[in-house]
Amino acid sequence: MAEVILQNISKIYSDVDKHMGRHKAVDDISFTVYDKEFMVLVGPSGCGKSTLLRMIAGLEEISEGNLLIDGKRMNEMTPRQRDIAMVFQNYALYPHMTVYDNMAFGLKLQNFSKADIKSRVMETAQLLEIEDELYKKPKTLSGGQRQRVAIGRAIIRRPKVFLFDEPLSNLDAKLRSQMRIELQRLHREINATMIYVTHDQTEAMTLGHRIAVLNKGKLMQLDTPMNLYEHPNNKFVAGFIGSPSMNFLKGRIINETGLYFENESKQCRFSLGKDLEASLGSYVNTEVILGIRPENIFLKDDGSLSDCSLEVLAFENMGNEQLIYLSIGSQTIIVRRPQTHEIEIGDKVALSFSRKNMLFMVDSTGQVIDTTVLSNAGSGKL
Numbered sequence: 001m002a003e004v005i006l007q008n009i010s011k012i013y014s015d016v017d018k019h020m021g022r023h024k025a026v027d028d029i030s031f032t033v034y035d036k037e038f039m040v041l042v043g044p045s046g047c048g049k050s051t052l053l054r055m056i057a058g059l060e061e062i063s064e065g066n067l068l069i070d071g072k073r074m075n076e077m078t079p080r081q082r083d084i085a086m087v088f089q090n091y092a093l094y095p096h097m098t099v100y101d102n103m104a105f106g107l108k109l110q111n112f113s114k115a116d117i118k119s120r121v122m123e124t125a126q127l128l129e130i131e132d133e134l135y136k137k138p139k140t141l142s143g144g145q146r147q148r149v150a151i152g153r154a155i156i157r158r159p160k161v162f163l164f165d166e167p168l169s170n171l172d173a174k175l176r177s178q179m180r181i182e183l184q185r186l187h188r189e190i191n192a193t194m195i196y197v198t199h200d201q202t203e204a205m206t207l208g209h210r211i212a213v214l215n216k217g218k219l220m221q222l223d224t225p226m227n228l229y230e231h232p233n234n235k236f237v238a239g240f241i242g243s244p245s246m247n248f249l250k251g252r253i254i255n256e257t258g259l260y261f262e263n264e265s266k267q268c269r270f271s272l273g274k275d276l277e278a279s280l281g282s283y284v285n286t287e288v289i290l291g292i293r294p295e296n297i298f299l300k301d302d303g304s305l306s307d308c309s310l311e312v313l314a315f316e317n318m319g320n321e322q323l324i325y326l327s328i329g330s331q332t333i334i335v336r337r338p339q340t341h342e343i344e345i346g347d348k349v350a351l352s353f354s355r356k357n358m359l360f361m362v363d364s365t366g367q368v369i370d371t372t373v374l375s376n377a378g379s380g381k382l
């Protein structure tokens with residue numbers, strides 16, 4: 001059992017900049033990491049994710065709030081008393097020791113017998129597929145192998161909780177995706193509670209059972225990867241999760257024998273249909289932002305009347321799919337669709353939008369307007 005509970009945790013740096021005064025690097029964050037869960041903390045540089053992880057580890061003092069592990073308050077406990085292991089971005093291996101000794105080091109300090117140490121090192125090396133590297137020094141290993149040793153050194157102690165601080169960011173793209181798969185396997189095999197920090201949303205989406213999205217020290221949303229993608233609560237999460245990012249079109253809801261969305265430059269105007277009318281009715285003439293994912297915009301090839309006609313600025317052919325960049329007012333929107341060869345820069349293309357996956361946000365706050373009530377009622381689920 002290892003459940004980690006954060007209750008109103010804050011970190012206040014008071015002496016950073018005399019002009020700024022007190023600076024809240026982590027601001028009133030509460031959530032529970034369940035036993036055996038893989039929780040990812042994600043957010044842009046400076047959002048406070050490493051500070052939060054270091055407070056859980058006991059490497060940074062908690063300014064406000066409580067940290068509980070298995071129901072016990074940990075705020076004043078040392079890292080060792082917390083029974084936590086942490087894996088860092090820069091591996092933090094001892095350069096003068098072999099891989100074997102790096103992994104054995106913590107166990108020696110805990111007075112494990114030689115035989116026990118050997119069997120644990122062998123078992124861990126096998127799990128991480130580094131049996132052939134045991135008698136080498138870290139500097140002769142590749143980045144991926146070094147990170148495996150660092151992970152090995154953490155898991156060999158069999159702690160209650162594992163913390164990872166951007167462990168893959170020094171690796172090249174191919175190795176990173178390979179290590180992601182291995183971390184998933186490792187988690188299944190050792191079945192421990194893991195908390196993993198990254199700024200990379202793809203890494204977050206592929207690894208996390210649940211993901212906590214942070215921005216400017218605050219928790220923006222905590223949810224499963226698919227819920228974050230399909231039902232973001234606010235503009236920050238909508239824009240942060242997904243690659244390429246969600247398109248945002250500024251505009252207004254207008255009422256002319258039914259509700260329409262019209263973008264700022266009046267190049268796109270389309271009916272919102274019955275499903276969206278009830279929930280958006282009270283936002284007529286309010287500035288809103290339409291959020292729509294690149295895969296939910298379609299090029300109309302059948303010559304039928306279009307919601308919107310725009311000029312192609314650029315395109316990228318990826319082999320299996322194509323990203324098309326279109327200019328709308330001073331903005332660019334991206335369409336993602338299966339690869340074709342018919343597009344030219346400067347072409348005018350007619351678009352249609354899938355109403356089902358649209359998000360509407362209040363421009364002034366970035367809050368997503370709940371449009372699910374009516375569509376649920378419509379499909380008889382309510």
Ligand SMILES: Nc1ncnc2c1ncn2[C@@H]1O[C@H](COP(=O)(O)OP(=O)(O)OP(=O)(O)O)[C@@H](O)[C@H]1O
Pocket residue numbers: 013016025043044045046047048049050051052199
């Ligand atoms: N020791 C410190 N003293 C003062 N301010 C700090 C200290 N450590 C971090 N900060 C500030 O706290 C904020 C959060 O930093 P933190 O390192 O947790 O962000 P992060 O999300 O992990 O960023 P990155 O991905 O760049 O590592 C930043 O504004 C940073 O400048």
